Every structure is written in structure tokens, then in C-alpha cells.
Amino acid sequence: MSTLPDPSSVKVYTVNGAASGSSSSLPDWLTRKRAIKDKGKRRAIREHVEGTLELIQHLEFPEASNRIKTTRDGHHVVATGTYKPQIRVWDLDQLSLKFERHSDAENVDFIMLSDDWTKSIHLQNDRSVELHTQGGLHYRTRIPRFGRALGYHFPSCDALIVGAGPEVYRLNLEQGRFLSPLLLQDENGEEVAGVNIVDTNSAHQLFAFGVEGGGTVQFWDPRSRSRVGLLKLPVSRLLPTGASFAPALPGVEDSGGPSVSVTALASRADGLSYAVGTSTGHTLLYDIRSARPFAIKDQGYGLPVKNVSWIEGGSRVAGDGLVLSADKKVIKIWDRQSPSTNFTSITPAADINDVHHVSGSGIIMLANEGIQMTTYYIPQLGPAPRWCSFLENLTEEMEDQTTRTAYQDYKFVERSELASLGLDHLIGTPALKPYMHGYFLSLQLYDTARLIANPYVYEEHRERVVREKMDKMAETRIRTRKDAAVKVNKALAEKIRKEEEREKKRAERKAARKAKAVEGEDEAMAVDEQEEEKPTEKPIADKVNLLNDPRFKALFENPEFQVDEANREFALLNPSTVAHRDTRGGTANSKGRTKTAVEEEDDESDKASSDGLGSESDKEGDEDKSESEDSDAAGELWQDDIRARIAARDSGIKARQVQRQARQRDPQVRLVPLRAQGDGHGGQVDKNATFGQRRSAPASKGKSRTQNGGGDSQSYKVSADGGMEYSYIPSGNYADDDDGKQAKGGKPPRKRGEVFGAGMEKGGDEPDREMSESERKGRTQRRKGMRSGSKNTFRRM
Numbered sequence: 001m002s003t004l005p006d007p008s009s010v011k012v013y014t015v016n017g018a019a020s021g022s023s024s025s026l027p028d029w030l031t032r033k034r035a036i037k038d039k040g041k042r043r044a045i046r047e048h049v050e051g052t053l054e055l056i057q058h059l060e061f062p063e064a065s066n067r068i069k070t071t072r073d074g075h076h077v078v079a080t081g082t083y084k085p086q087i088r089v090w091d092l093d094q095l096s097l098k099f100e101r102h103s104d105a106e107n108v109d110f111i112m113l114s115d116d117w118t119k120s121i122h123l124q125n126d127r128s129v130e131l132h133t134q135g136g137l138h139y140r141t142r143i144p145r146f147g148r149a150l151g152y153h154f155p156s157c158d159a160l161i162v163g164a165g166p167e168v169y170r171l172n173l174e175q176g177r178f179l180s181p182l183l184l185q186d187e188n189g190e191e192v193a194g195v196n197i198v199d200t201n202s203a204h205q206l207f208a209f210g211v212e213g214g215g216t217v218q219f220w221d222p223r224s225r226s227r228v229g230l231l232k233l234p235v236s237r238l239l240p241t242g243a244s245f246a247p248a249l250p251g252v253e254d255s256g257g258p259s260v261s262v263t264a265l266a267s268r269a270d271g272l273s274y275a276v277g278t279s280t281g282h283t284l285l286y287d288i289r290s291a292r293p294f295a296i297k298d299q300g301y302g303l304p305v306k307n308v309s310w311i312e313g314g315s316r317v318a319g320d321g322l323v324l325s326a327d328k329k330v331i332k333i334w335d336r337q338s339p340s341t342n343f344t345s346i347t348p349a350a351d352i353n354d355v356h357h358v359s360g361s362g363i364i365m366l367a368n369e370g371i372q373m374t375t376y377y378i379p380q381l382g383p384a385p386r387w388c389s390f391l392e393n394l395t396e397e398m399e400d401q402t403t404r405t406a407y408q409d410y411k412f413v414e415r416s417e418l419a420s421l422g423l424d425h426l427i428g429t430p431a432l433k434p435y436m437h438g439y440f441l442s443l444q445l446y447d448t449a450r451l452i453a454n455p456y457v458y459e460e461h462r463e464r465v466v467r468e469k470m471d472k473m474a475e476t477r478i479r480t481r482k483d484a485a486v487k488v489n490k491a492l493a494e495k496i497r498k499e500e501e502r503e504k505k506r507a508e509r510k511a512a513r514k515a516k517a518v519e520g521e522d523e524a525m526a527v528d529e530q531e532e533e534k535p536t537e538k539p540i541a542d543k544v545n546l547l548n549d550p551r552f553k554a555l556f557e558n559p560e561f562q563v564d565e566a567n568r569e570f571a572l573l574n575p576s577t578v579a580h581r582d583t584r585g586g587t588a589n590s591k592g593r594t595k596t597a598v599e600e601e602d603d604e605s606d607k608a609s610s611d612g613l614g615s616e617s618d619k620e621g622d623e624d625k626s627e628s629e630d631s632d633a634a635g636e637l638w639q640d641d642i643r644a645r646i647a648a649r650d651s652g653i654k655a656r657q658v659q660r661q662a663r664q665r666d667p668q669v670r671l672v673p674l675r676a677q678g679d680g681h682g683g684q685v686d687k688n689a690t691f692g693q694r695r696s697a698p699a700s701k702g703k704s705r706t707q708n709g710g711g712d713s714q715s716y717k718v719s720a721d722g723g724m725e726y727s728y729i730p731s732g733n734y735a736d737d738d739d740g741k742q743a744k745g746g747k748p749p750r751k752r753g754e755v756f757g758a759g760m761e762k763g764g765d766e767p768d769r770e771m772s773e774s775e776r777k778g779r780t781q782r783r784k785g786m787r788s789g790s791k792n793t794f795r796r797m
Contacts, residue, residue, distance in 0.1 A: 017374030162195035203271030277305025657740030
């Protein structure tokens with residue numbers, strides 16, 4: 001078993017025709033150059049394709065080629081093609097065309113009868129068989145059915161012709177007449193539908209016929225002119241998965257379902273091995289001593305196999321026996337011991353009609369549907385033949401390197417750029433080569449048109465280069481800001497960075513307080529902090545945000561990702577940001593647009609830092625930081641003096657209590673009591689009380705109030721059911737009752753003075769009642785159980 005090289009390391013050189021793979025070949029207008037030379041009155045036009053090597057001159061046909069073969073002496077190449085149907089012969093010693101000969105019908109197959117090109121037999125598609133000699137057409141005859149393939153038995157000089165029928169016609173060239181044909185039948189005794197291919201083994205001279213349908217190969221002995229063997233192919237393994245047998249229609253015989261036909265045959269020189277190609281795209285290798293194939297190769301396209309051949313004797317790799325199989329699309333060369341691994345695979349630019357391997361060399365010739373026939377040279381398959389031995393010295397130069405430099409004299413432009421240059425009137429002319437969504441034009445023409453359209457293009461280019469260099473130098477400078485790498489969306493980056501710093505400070509404060517709680521300094525605070533912490537929260541250092549995520553790196557570097565805050569979509573997605581920006585009247589940056597919240601915050605932070613006054617949160621962070629530093633320092637004092645440590649701990653606790661009281665801010669919210677507060681003597685009700693509170697006040701005692709300056713008095717009483725009794729007493733300095741007694745309570749009424757304004761008087765006695773607490777200084781203690789307006793939490797008093 002041979003060890004095949006890596007298929008990617010096998011080099012295949014195209015020495016005739018188009019390069020392998022139509023997608024990798026260059027366009028004709030780029031590679032095909034026309035050189036016109038004047039020779040007197042005659043003009044010679046010559047074309048040359050760049051990046052290719054033309055090994056054999058004019059190895060082509062006007063339209064397509066059908067078959068190609070080399071003579072056994074190795075000096076000539078014979079091929080047939082169309083249109084018009086013709087036969088061409090090339091002299092390999094001169095690497096040029098020797099002659100061409102036309103025929104009346106298109107060729108189907110031909111065989112060289114002599115060692116050179118002088119004698120050949122040709123099967124045409126009009127059921128005719130032609131014999132050609134050195135002088136031309138020698139004889140023509142016809143067969144009853146359309147032929148498909150030719151074979152020749154050298155010992156008996158019998159030409160075997162197979163076609164659309166069960167008969168194999170035998171034309172004896174020595175006697176010059178047809179012999180009785182061979183009739184092929186299947187195993188049931190019925191005639192076969194047709195014969196596609198015939199092969200004659202050079203070792204034991206057995207005839208092998210590939211049958212149409214049924215998936216069988218029949219072997220015949222020319223001596224007894226009878227069948228000596230029948231090879232059945234494993235049809236179930238060759239059919240695609242899920243192929244079902246269709247039932248027969250009424251009145252139509254059952255065809256038996258899908259069938260497999262043999263389309264290619266090749267016997268090895270040892271007389272025991274056969275390669276069989278099928279219509280399903282499989283190649284099977286058989287030892288005729290066994291009914292089972294020892295190797296199966298799938299071409300992959302499901303197309304009928306056109307050629308199979310054994311490659312051996314060319315090199316140490318091919319000496320163990322490589323197999324070549326080809327369908328219409330691809331050529332595969334593989335080892336018979338490991339069919340799953342390819343030695344190499346070739347996909348020509350045009351559909352394949354015939355493949356011929358030059359025996360003992362690395363040359364493979366193709367007849368295809370293109371004008372030029374293709375020739376490949378594979379050094380690892382075998383050496384170059386004697387008539388082209390110079391190929392071994394040109395293998396490195398024959399590598400196709402034109403794809404890197406082929407377009408250096410052309411410029412690709414789009415239609416919009418073409419209109420800006422004023423060259424759109426050239427569309428449709430040879431000056432513009434259409435390609436995809438634009439055009440190729442000469443680089444010299446492009447430079448001239450751009451200079452005319454914009455005379456200052458050089459100055460602009462120079463300024464752009466200088467600006468790029470300056471920006472590159474500026475990136476290497478030492479910057480104080482952390483957003484040196486942020487080129488666009490700086491506001492978003494600053495916002496993300498500040499949120500990250502805020503989270504980091506909060507985490508540091510929590511860690512410091514937890515450390516103090518572990519030491520026993522503040523256990524209650526540690527418990528509260530542990531309750532507030534989220535157990536699933538990741539550490540700050542492990543969090544991934546937009547700034548450190550490489551997937552969003554272009555968001556802060558590419559100008560195309562700049563957020564347009566003046567866009568309507570931005571306003572719809574961020575209504576609060578836009579509203580906050582619009583309500584900031586007169587706050588705009590240097591470019592004339594309103595500053596964003598982040599820019600305003602930056603200005604305030606810069607101003608605070610320049611004034612030396614930080615924000616309350618910064619001060620709080622500094623205080624906490626100083627506390628943590630003091631506490632850490634105090635924690636280390638126990639090593640020196642335990643008393644100093646206890647004193648420091650007590651002082652720290654007192655300092656924190658003072659700081660907590662100082663940090664308590666006025667919520668600036670009017671706290672309305674649930675019930676109206678009076679003076680305790682039946683005086684006035686609290687002025688901040690609502691109507692509902694006044695209504696729910698005790699109504700057991702009447703309340704009187706002086707309203708005008710004339711001494712008039714009025715009173716009202718509120719009943720339990722919500723009713724109100726109102727009384728009015730005319731002017732008088734004393735509110736006596738009908739019996740002349742003093743007012744209720746036993747105290748004489750105070751002397752009133754002159755009343756003016758709203759509740760103001762002069763000249764009267766000082767009031768002998770005490771003012772209520774709310775009238776003097778308001779509440780002295782925050783109501784418990786009320787939600788704070790500054791934070792969405794309940795404060796701990």
C-alpha cells in the first residue's frame with residue numbers, strides 16, 4: 001500500500017487551455033492581448049493570453065472537441081471535433097499542427113490501427129464507419145443501428161462496433177466484410193437494451209461489454225464467440241438513498257425500478273483487474289476472480305462516468321497503481337487501495353468530453369466543450385515526456401502569479417464616482433470594462449480625469465497625510481484622561497466609566513465596613529450590609545462593559561459608529577435625555593449644540609476640582625476612606641498598647657455617630673400631621689392642618705375668634721356627625737352673657753386695642769395664653785415610618 005502525498009501539496013500546471021476552475025481564471029479582456037503589426041500592405045493580428053503557457057500550438061477546434069488520443073509511438077496527437085466536423089493531427093516533435101481533415105458527420109469514437117497516425121477507424125453519428133489512411137478517406141460503410149463505442153481485436157483484425165441494440169457488429173478488416181454479430185442477452189435470456197462500452201484485455205484477449213441497464217458486465221471469449229462470465233454490480237449500494245421502485249402502469253410492463261448502466265470500462269495489464277464506471281457516478285474496482293468489488297469511488301456529482309484508466313509506471317507513487325476517473329465536471333486521481341483519499345482533483349473550466357493520459361508521464365490531455373483543448377502537467381504523477389522535457393525546468397515559472405499584478409494598470413470605480421469624474425459618457429465603450437457593480441478603466445485615464453475634476457487633489461492628499469501623521473504622534477503622548485483611546489462617543493464612554501468608578505467606590509466602602517464588622521467594631525452595621533448585598537452579584541473586576549469588551553471596540557474608534565444625538569431615532573429611544581438636554585436653556589458647547597448631561601457633569605466636576613470644593617458624595621467617599629485608613633491604623637495599635645486601641649475604638653465610634661447626624665439631610669418635605677394640633681386651651685387650630693384634619697378635631701368645646709377691628713366676635717361648634725353651629729356677637733370689649741357674668745372660665749376678658757390688618761392690633765393687653773409648639777418653632781422630631789423623598793428607602797433613626 002502506497003502512502004499518497006497531501007492533495008494540497010500536489011501541483012497541477014496548465015500548459016494548454018484555460019486554467020483549472022473558471023472562477024479563478026482572469027477575464028479575456030485582461031489576459032488576451034492583441035498585437036497588430038504592419039508588414040507592408042498586410043496587417044498581422046496576433047493574440048496572447050498572459051499568465052498561460054501554450055505548449056502545443058493551436059491545440060484547439062472552432063467550437064468543441066470530442067475525442068483525443070496519442071499514437072503508440074508517442075510522436076503525434078490525434079483529435080476529433082466540430083464545427084465543421086474534422087480530424088486534426090499535431091506533431092509533438094514540432095509542437096504544432098500537422099494537418100486537418102474534414103468529414104461529413106460528427107465523430108463518436110475512433111481507434112488508431114497503426115503505431116502512428118496513418119491508419120485509423122472512425123465511428124460517426126450518422127451510423128457510418130470510416131477507414132482513414134495517410135492519403136485520406138479509404139472506405140466508408142454503414143451499420144444498422146447508431147453506434148456508441150469502438151473496439152479492436154488485433155489477433156483476428158476484428159473491429160467491434162457496439163450501439164443502441166443487443167448486437168455487437170464485427171467488421172473483419174483482413175477479409176473486408178462483416179462477420180456474424182454477437183447477440184448479448186441477460187441472465188433471464190432476454191436481449192439487452194444496448195451496449196455502451198467495449199474493452200479488449202491485452203493479456204488474455206477477453207471481450208468486456210458494458211450493458212445498458214441491469215448493472216452488468218459481460219465477458220466473451222473471441223475463440224468460442226460465447227459468454228464466459230457475468231459480473232453483477234451492487235445496484236442497491238449505487239442508487240441514491242431513498243430511491244424507490246415505481247409500480248408499473250396499467251398495460252405497461254414493469255421495468256423493475258431504477259437501473260444502473262455501465263458507461264466506462266478499463267482493464268489492467270495484469271489481466272485480473274477491471275475498473276467499471278457507472279451512470280450513477282461511481283467507479284468500482286474488481287478482481288475477476290471475485291464477484292465483490294474491492295474498492296468503490298464516488299465522483300460526487302451523480303453524473304455518468306466518461307473515462308476510467310489505470311495509471312502506473314510513471315513514478316514511484318504511480319507505480320503501485322493509481323486510478324483516474326472522470327465525469328463531465330471533475331477528474332479524480334486516487335489510489336486503488338485507499339479510494340477515499342484523492343491523489344489530486346482537477347476541475348476544468350469547460351465540460352469534459354474525453355480524457356487521455358500519456359502513458360509513463362505526468363501529462364493529461366482533455367477534449368472538452370471549449371475552443372481550446374486543455375493539457376495538464378503533474379510532476380508528482382510522472383516525468384515530462386521526451387518531446388517536452390523542458391517542462392521540468394519551467395514548473396516554478398508556470399505557477400499562476402498574475403492574479404496579484406494583473407490589475408495594477410487598472411482602476412475600479414463605481415458609477416457614482418464615474419459621474420463625479422465626468423467619464424459617464426464612456427459607458428458602453430471599450431474604455432470601460434463592466435465588472436460587478438462598477439467598471440475597470442485605465443489607471444492613467446483615471447489619474448488624468450481626477451486631476452481635471454479636482455486640481456487641488458494633491459494638496460488635499462498632502463493635508464490628509466500630514467493629519468494622519470499628527471494623529472499618530474498624538475496617540476503616543478502621555479494623557480491624564482483615561483479616555484485617550486476613545487475617539488468617538490466620548491460622552492457614552494465617560495458615562496460608563498463614571499458608573500464603573502461609582503460601583504468600585506461603593507464596593508470598597510462595603511469591603512471596609514465589612515472588615516470593621518468582622519473585627520467587632522460595628523456588628524449591627526455588618527449585618528445590615530450583608531442583608532443588602534446580592535449573593536449573585538459578580539465582582540467589579542470581573543464585570544464586562546462596553547469599554548473593555550473587544551466586540552464593541554469599534555464603537556469608540558470607528559467614526560461611522562458615532563451616535564447622532566440630533567437624530568429623531570435617538571430622541572425616540574432616549575426621551576428623558578433629550579428632554580433634559582432641551583430644558584437646559586443656554587447650555588451649549590463650542591459647536592453650537594446643547595451640551596449633554598455627561599458634558600455638564602464634566603464641567604461641574606472640573607469646576608469643583610478647580611475651586612477645591614468637591615461634591616457631597618466625593619466628600620463622603622473621602623470621609624469613608626479616611627475612616628477606613630484611621631480604623632486600619634487603629635487596628636494595628638493593639639500590638640503596642642491595648643488601652644490606646646480601646647480609646648481609639650471609642651473615639652471612632654463617637655466620630656461616626658457625629659458624622660451620621662451631620663450627613664442627615666433635610667428632606668425639604670412638609671410633613672403634615674394626621675390630626676390637627678391645638679394649643680391645649682381651646683385656642684386656634686394649627687394653620688398647616690387640612691380641612692379633613694380640622695373636621696376630625698374634637699368638637700366638645702366651642703371655639704371663638706375675633707375677626708374685625710370693631711370687637712365683634714364669632715364662634716362655631718362642630719357636632720359629632722359633622723354638623724357645624726355658628727354664632728355671631730356684635731361689637732363689645734367684653735363677651736358677657738345675659739346674667740352679667742364673666743365669660744366661661746372665670747377670667748375677665750382681656751382688653752382689646754385697635755385692630756388693623758389681618759390678625760394685628762395695638763394698644764391691647766398681652767395674651768395670657770401660651771403659644772402652641774407648632775406656632776413657635778414647628779416639629780422637632782421627624783415623623784417615623786414615613787418614606788424619604790431623597791432615597792427610595794426607609795431611614796433608620
